[in-house]
Amino acid sequence: MISLVSIILLLHFLFGNAALTFNVIKFGAKADGKTDATQPFLRAWASACNSMVTSTIYVPKGSFLIRFAEFRGPCKSAIKLRIDGTLIAPKDYRALGNSGNWILFIQVNRISVIGGALDAMGDGVWKCKKAGQNCPVGARSLTFNWVKDAQISGLTSMNSQLMHLVINSCKNVKVSNVKIIAPHDSPNTDGIHVQSSTGVTIKNSVIKTGDDCISIGPGTRNLWMEKIQCGPGHGVSIGSLGRDFNEDGVENVTLINSVFSGSDNGLRIKTWGRASKGFVRNIKYQNIVMRNVENPIIIDQNYCPNNRGCPGQSSGIKISEVSYQNIQGTSATQVAMVFDCSSTNPCRGIKLTDIKLTYLKTNKAQSFCKNVGGTSGGVILPDNCL
């Protein structure tokens, strides 16, 4: 009896891999950086998405001008998007305007994005915002919404208008060997933002940008980060959380074997000073090197920009079981370790083990504790204030 599987295997044998590779050039894309390649890319996507067997969309060397592009699933099989070239956004930032996203994958399962570079040409919109003009909000460079079993590997993202890479409402996404680059003063250019997602891993990545290297929003669970180089940037931040009263918590987040250089923060947890049902628990930081970092360790539960909507309130976010182990290096400010927790919901179960942070200028750093409890072991420098 001939099964469906053997028919598929036979087809695979007859047509080889060539039949399953959709080269965007064949769909009319030009690698000249000038001809709009959006529709050819979307046509290649439609073919891949309809394929009964795993297929590859191939983007060869050269630059491809892409406007707002939505790659929508569900698709019939796994898709690999292999990029040897660079995708560039229109030079005039008004072309992406208020679309919010530049390249968007939505409701796709089993997608891999391998290699390639993205240049969102953010310079124009940053300048517009700095000049305080009436500017479009801009676009996130690469967004995954409701994506499952995905991989992003070997990708470079440059000059995003807003966040570089967003993983929202996803399950099982592996990010590795990515490089993120934007100037230290480019506004809102978070490197990787994870939110409402479970089972995301980020490994072996270098992030130099103008906002958080990695920002972790409500509803993040089982996030693993390893061998991250951050700086310039605003550090690895859980938060801001507690903007809303009904908000999902953040739990089981690990960051290990990572280096921060010249960043505004290192390990940061930041919550609004207002009522919320959210929480942060089971967080582990281990083997982290700080080089000239302004706030190497900081929990700040008093975030209230412009003193609007929260003056005099305390944070409802419950922070517990946060462990810092083997954190070493230099602080660019005197107070190297800050636990400024909520008066109504003190931080509990903070655990410090082998902390050695010195202040660049005087060598002796300080710590600050408010509404915090926990335990410690090993050497603790600056002085343990728990």
Ligand SMILES: *[C@@H]1O[C@H](CO)[C@@H](O)[C@H](O)[C@H]1NC(C)=O
């Ligand atoms: C915590 O997250 C890791 C992945 O980072 C996962 O392997 C582990 O099973 C999770 N633990 C729990 C209790 O869910």
